[in-house]
């Protein structure tokens with residue numbers, strides 16, 4: 159078994175004066191302090207960054223972090239896997255420890271997106287779909303329209319995801335958007351891509367998060383260690399025709415993660431999932447088995463996904479309110495779950511919080527996703 | 538009709554210049570599966586794929602309208618859809634007629650056109666295939 163023994167995160171938002179590496183340094187220092195270990199104890203570094211090469215021409219930044227931190231003679235792996243870059247780094251670090259290659263590994267995700275003319279994210283500039291006008295919000299909007307058509311999901315139910323997200327974020331000091339929204343204010347905001355108004359689309363952000371992972375020998379001496387029961391990474395199947403009301407990969411990854419952890423949806427106390435757009439969270443409720451297929455809109459409208467509800471989802475504020483610095487997101491989700499499972503979440507603490515699921519998804523391909531990660535963590 | 542022969546396609550080999558135009562996809566020479574755009578080899582069985590006429594008629598499976606800043610010089614707003622082709626079992630992503638942006642609905646029948654719309658990655662004008670509502 160591999161455990162998480164330290165977490166570090168910096169507030170997400172606009173850090174115009176900070177570099178990718180400078181944010182990573184701060185998150186790493188916080189994680190080392192939290193774990194109460196020294197830099198010399200780190201046996202490997204998995205560094206996630208998705209956009210540095212396209213926005214700034216920067217590559218292999220992981221070694222810039224380790225060298226700035228005086229961490230020497232290490233295996234350093236740079237990871238790019240769209241929105242799952244950070245959670246893929248986590249997956250790889252766990253595997254390295256399971257393989258016996260090291261006792262302690264550092265996972266960092268750092269991203270800088272707040273630059274002029276950032277525009278909309280796509281899934282590859284030379285892909286045919288991108289050239290025909292596919293932008294990320296449109297891919298999710300096509301899912302929303304189909305879900306509304308097949309299951310009667312309403313604009314008000316979509317808006318409920320944002321209202322809940324802001325309520326949660328108001329309790330999280332590192333969240334980007336903490337101002338309350340109402341159903342009316344969400345629906346009255348400017349339309350971005352039908353049916354999403356602006357508050358239903360996750361904002362771009364700068365930010366970094368870090369984790370320290372350790373094997374049993376080390377973790378046994380740490381009383382705040384949180385166990386990783388399973389961690390999976392999968393690509394899709396890309397069959398035609400794709401069903402836009404469900405990602406094949408979403409269901410397959412979740413099923414595999416539950417199976418490997420020996421758990422079921424009934425055991426889940428808290429979820430951090432990839433709510434890039436309001437509909438995404440609704441589809442993930444269904445894939446995660448929190449409700450029946452087609453019922454996701456009604457699930458959130460009833461308050462079942464709220465703090466104090468059946469299974470609180472994205473208590474951190476999620477991508478919609480915490481912000482979405484691409485490769486920091488997958489790491490930040492795990493930071494939140496560890497904080498909750500340690501019962502250290504303060505005002506947003508989920509009661510009886512023993513088992514959590516982190517779920518992340520990245521890139522569009524042929525009506526499915528390029529990458530999906532799911533991790534099950536427990537006290 | 539205008540002569541578009543001097544304007545490059547946004548993506549090579551995905552439509553014919555006939556009137557009316559046809560979509561060109563790929564059909565596996567071994568298992569018969571249809572793929573769009575035509576892949577190097579069949580992902581189902583790794584056999585050779587030959588170019589095949591995918592026709593010009595489709596039905597909308599889902600559709601949306603992008604109202605924020607448009608990429609690639611596309612008009613704003615513009616609609617995009619997933620459409621089910623009539624001639625082959627294939628659901629594909631499609632740009633919709635800019636003049637009809639915002640007016641499309643699920644289940645509607647549409648047909649293929651080709652015209653200069655927006656620019657390519659080199660910022661040059663290019664031909665894009667798009668679907669219009671049947672009159």
Ligand SMILES: [Zn+2]
Nearest residue numbers: 565568579582
């Ligand atoms: Zn084949």
